[in-house]
Amino acid sequence: MKPFRVGEQLLISMLLAIIVASSTGAAALSVQTPPASAKTHPTRPDTTSAPAWYNPYPNYGDIKMVSANSGWIVSADNGNPRIKRYYNGTWVDYPVVLTNTGMLNAVDATTSEAWAVGQFGTILHWSGADWQRVSSPAPVTTTLVAVSIVAPGEAWAVGNLTTYQPPVILHYHVGSWSLVATPVISSDFELKSMSWTSPTDGWAVGATFDSNGNNYQPLALHYTNGSWINVPLPHIQVGGSATSIYMLNANEGWMGWSWNADSTSYSLLHYTGGIWQPVSAGGVVTTESTAAVISFAPGDYYRSYLDVQGHYFGHNQNHISTINLLTHLSGVAADDIWGIGYDGVIYHWDGVQLTPIEGGVNGNRIQMLNSNEGWMQVGGGLYGGQLYHDTAGYWAPTGTIANTFAFDRPDDGWAQAPIFGTTAGFIHYDGTGWSQPQSVADGYFMRAMQMMSSTSGWAVGSYYADPNGNIAAPAVAEFSTGSWNAYSLTIGTNAEFLAVNFSSPTDGWAVGYQGNINLPTPLVYHYSNGIWQYITPPPNLSIDLFSVSALAANDVWIAGYNPFHDLSPSYILHWDGSSWAVQQTSVQGLDAIQMLSATEGWVVGYRYFLHYVSGNWEQITVPGEDSRSLSFISPSEGWAAGVNGPWRYAARCLDAYGDVPSGYWAxxxxxxxxxxxxxxxxxxxxxxxxxxxxxxxxxxxxxxxxxxxxxxxxxxxxxxxxxxxxxxxxxxxxxxxxxxxxxxxxxxxxxxxxxxxxxxxxxxxxxxxxxxxxxxxxxxxxxxxxxxxxxxxxxxxxxxxxxxxxxxxxxxxxxxxxxxxxxxxxxxxxxxxxxxxxxxx
Structure with a gap:
């Protein structure tokens, strides 16, 4: 976890996304927490193939429900297609052997076939067995964003080329896809969504913009009488971009749109009487962002949207908050709607309750207790970050704010609450909830914690003399005989511990930094024979030590770097009981290290992970990931928390049986x-x-x-x-x-x-x-x-x-x-x- 530093006075506060019902007529709407035994993580272990890092919670591209018991979700994983199927009450990964298709952005399906489209002009087809890639006439630079099946053997797809080039419209007919001419429009434009009511009536929406990529205006194209025409939107008085559309029939539909070019403010448009008109959809129109809308009856709609206060799902003017924005909605009835979004979020609406089914979260610190349960801290600073709990494939916010946490077992964990005020202190989790704080003197801020048993544990950090972030000294807290005792070590000012690890209840290490914030000196302490002793760090290193993993008193590994020097290298230190070995790496931001044995270990950082095997550190690319924490439960299964959600290290099995739902006894x-x-x-x-x-x-x-x-x-x-x-x-x-x-x-x-x-x-x-x-x-x-x-x-x-x-x-x-x-x-x-x-x- 990257820390704030003395002198910066970064009193970090966190905007909590706690699921609560809106006060605007939402009595009939509620969020339901998934049962702890509802399901396991999105993938299962496969001991016949080699473990690898993957993201179990990708940003989903689209969802299509075919019936109450069948549906599809598409996305991507490291540039390869990722497809989930809903069958017999559960979402399972569907086997896909294709590679290099890029992100899949859209899907449409019937009971007998499905189409999915995405980056690089990719078009995939499913006809009852495997997904197959089909020939696409779209240029490889095309990103296809929407697809619709309009009749058996007939479909449409739309997408966009690079900036300032006309969009692409594709038509599937008589067994092949072909390019269709786009309407002539005086300005540049892009398409984002599509909806059809029959083979002869459809809509595609997006935005126009000037040659500099500014002055966005919503755009609506209507396919009628065999051609596409531009439909003016005279009732729209300000700029923006149409982002989603759902046509109930040829005479009525709904469109989500933005009020300005940066797509941070959306409204809702209603199509009746042959024209589109703005609708006040239950909030403040000028600050809303409608992401998706769906309708099952005239004058009646469901939508997902965001504003400056959070994310919401709603029915007409009733709405409730959600953790993530639901970017797409699909359903077959008003009491059976599914929503998906970023970080692998899947929600279900049953007409009364909105239930989260799956979903990750971006976090700083993670501890997995077993394959299907773990805890993560999201956010941080002097005023703490919220703890999230995963028991069923969904990381749920607990509302508990803590600086750090650690568990000995699922029903026995500790955390430190914010360090100033009446809530300061250590709190205990007994499997049902968190206790009231066990008070400790103001100013002790713990960065890291480890519980060795239900009766023994340590936390390390620093002592702050006042709320302005002035560090007095590194500090430790010991848990023994049922209580915590915190005290500082006398090494001087401007120093703090960032990590702790014990190889046994009587032998442990604490590491961090001391001195000048731009040119720090590594800080290392060793606990042995009941005493913390200062260990002289390697010379000529100006880095913070962010993580430590101790296998024994003479086999200790530490990772660190200087967070204030851009592009600075990271270092891995090893202590053999008498001397240091230092290895410089080209990987930036090595924040966490965990050794699994004397011959194997992992360290994670920005875009790269390092794997220690047989005496060598091997670099592994993890696209887009910036991890801050590691938690392995075995050499073949581990997790890394970071800015792109929790990544999982495991062998993956995509075998899926629709008649074996996750809750089935066998x-x-x-x-x-x-x-x-x-x-x-x-x-x-x-x-x-x-x-x-x-x-x-x-x-x-x-x-x-x-x-x-x-x-x-x-x-x-x-x-x-x-x-x-x-x-x-x-x-x-x-x-x-x-x-x-x-x-x-x-x-x-x-x-x-x-x-x-x-x-x-x-x-x-x-x-x-x-x-x-x-x-x-x-x-x-x-x-x-x-x-x-x-x-x-x-x-x-x-x-x-x-x-x-x-x-x-x-x-x-x-x-x-x-x-x-x-x-x-x-x-x-x-x-x-x-x-x-x-x-x-």
């Missing part, structure tokens, strides 16, 4: 196995979790789960699984490893098969699954305490296997002390059993 197991190539769908986008699993399907699953080398002998083991069977190699491999056996002679005869047989297509029973699982994993028989199920007595052929699997936590009964050994197993149940067998210790 979703984690199914997606884990799918991402690892152990199971697959029954058809594209469908897993069929409730369908019965067959014996041959389980043979394949167990073989892939164990990772056995696949064999395909020339002589078959079972008469009913010949080499021509696509799953023959899996059956033979599982049989060779003793995981499966055939059916006895009587069973083969009863099924009309020749002994030895396997009955590959027969449903597999719960007892058979237990036997195969125990044999495949090579578990020792464990029947202690058995029998645990009355219908699997000691003389049952599967008794030993069922009891052993029970003790390994991979099977359980159906209730009432029963196991139902002969019941068929569903594909979801099979996935759950394999997942537990693979992941349980």
């Amino acid at each position: 979703s984690a197991a199914i997606l884990y196995l799918s991402c690892n190539g152990i199971v697959s769908g029954t058809q594209p986008y469908t897993f069929s979790p409730n369908a019965s699993a067959s014996r041959i399907q389980f043979a394949k699953m167990i073989t892939l789960a164990q990772g056995w080398p696949i064999i395909s002998p020339t002589t078959q083991s079972f008469t009913d699984v010949p080499p021509s069977n696509p799953l023959y190699p899996f059956v033979e491999t599982a049989h060779a490893h003793g995981a499966i056996n055939g059916v006895d002679a009587a069973g083969c005869q009863a099924a009309g098969a020749t002994y030895p047989c396997f009955l590959p297509n027969a449903p597999i029973s719960r007892a058979q699954v237990a036997i195969i699982t125990m044999q495949a994993f090579g578990w020792m028989v464990d029947t202690s305490g058995g029998p645990h199920f009355s219908d699997v007595p000691t003389n049952n052929y599967a008794y030993a296997a069922v009891e052993t699997c029970y003790h390994h936590g991979v099977v359980s009964g159906i209730g009432g002390g029963l196991f139902a050994p002969n019941a068929n197993v569903t594909r979801a149940q099979i996935a759950a059993i394999l997942y537990r067998a693979l992941t349980n210790p």
Whole structure:
């Protein structure tokens, strides 16, 4: 986190974006917080591919709802397309193998097809399976901004070239896209949005401007009688730019527009009687910015907008505040509207409540507690920044203001409230809320904190003698015996700690700066044997030390730079217990370092991350990111907080099944196995979790789960699984490893098969699954305490296997002390059993 410095007197205040209902007739509107168990993060782990940094919360480009159960969202991730699909109540990443398409700005869809357009004249088409890139007649310098399907096999798209060139209009008809001449207009112009009511009636809106890019005026083009015409807007008295349009029918529509060239003030226009007229939409017209509008009945509209006070969603003149501006709206009914925006924000309106579903936030400090829960500080300064809490893929503001924070576990965390006044002190989080401050003397400002346990922790920062930002000395606060004790260290004035890290409860480090603000000296302290001791820093360095990661007393890593010298290099320092090693890097602004082991670590900064592997720091480009904080929960999963939202380091799996929503009881197991190539769908986008699993399907699953080398002998083991069977190699491999056996002679005869047989297509029973699982994993028989199920007595052929699997936590009964050994197993149940067998210790 980049600090303010002594002499600057940067008493930073933060404008809180707290979700509250507007006082303007908003009794029927409310914001609902998503349930903590609603979903996981937008992507799932995939242990079969290498981890990489990506943005789970990109700026979304557009949304199109096809029905109450189907929809699309488009955006981009590092220049590659990013597409989400809504199916059966959940948004999931849809697999896209295309690259270098740039940002996707718009999408339109029906039940059978979809089009998406974006940068570089990109046009993508979906016809029920994969998204494919199609030939585009638009110049590569075109940014397409809107697309509309007007009839089966017919669509339109509009976009813009570089400044001061006419926009591009494209028409899809008879299987291909073609350029259409734009109307002749006396000034330069651009297009931003489009809406159609029929193949012969449509609108495209934007703005005109002069040769210097000034004097914007809203523009409306109307497609009628087979051509585009410019429709005058005589009722608009001042300049601006039309930004969005929604036509309810040929005779009525709504247009969002801006009042001035910088697009900071918008209003709303209503089309009736053949003309567009301004509408006072519930706020102060001259300070509003309507981003999107949608309508389902005459004279009735919903919209998202902003003004100088915040972001809003509203119905006619009723409106409520939101965290992010919803840049696009789409829905199929007035009680089923979706909105998207920047930082991966997705909201849903059900007619009564506006519920945030997903979304990130730009923050300074992050701590992830596990894969799906974390905390982030947004903003900072002497008066603190707001804490955001993520439990369901959505970073929600808590309203709690703090200088810094740290957690020992999800229900045990501490933060320091602002340092002056009645709210100053340390506050505790117990899993339900934050406590009242535990008072501490005014002036102690803590920059960083670490909790080693529920009874031990440290915070470091500085002591301010007065609210004007005059630093007296670096300061520490120790948490012990249930309370905090803060005190300053006597090194002199103009010094403070910026980071702390303990490798054990008795050994830790605090780093920062001292001296002149432009030519600082690094500040390093070591805590050992109950005492903080000053450590002489490396000579000839004029930098602040922003982060420290201590693996041991003789293995300490520190990152720093001079924030007041533009383009200055960053440094990585290493302490081996007796001396310093200093490495200069070309990366600017290294704000955070975290070592995962003696041979691996990360440091993050402006646009680049550095990865320490086998003794070398390797530079990794992260487009557009400026990270300030790191939080790894394992070597294969971490997070970085910065100006472009939290970035995630993980292997990504985009497998998505519409019939396996995130709240489904076996979703984690199914997606884990799918991402690892152990199971697959029954058809594209469908897993069929409730369908019965067959014996041959389980043979394949167990073989892939164990990772056995696949064999395909020339002589078959079972008469009913010949080499021509696509799953023959899996059956033979599982049989060779003793995981499966055939059916006895009587069973083969009863099924009309020749002994030895396997009955590959027969449903597999719960007892058979237990036997195969125990044999495949090579578990020792464990029947202690058995029998645990009355219908699997000691003389049952599967008794030993069922009891052993029970003790390994991979099977359980159906209730009432029963196991139902002969019941068929569903594909979801099979996935759950394999997942537990693979992941349980």
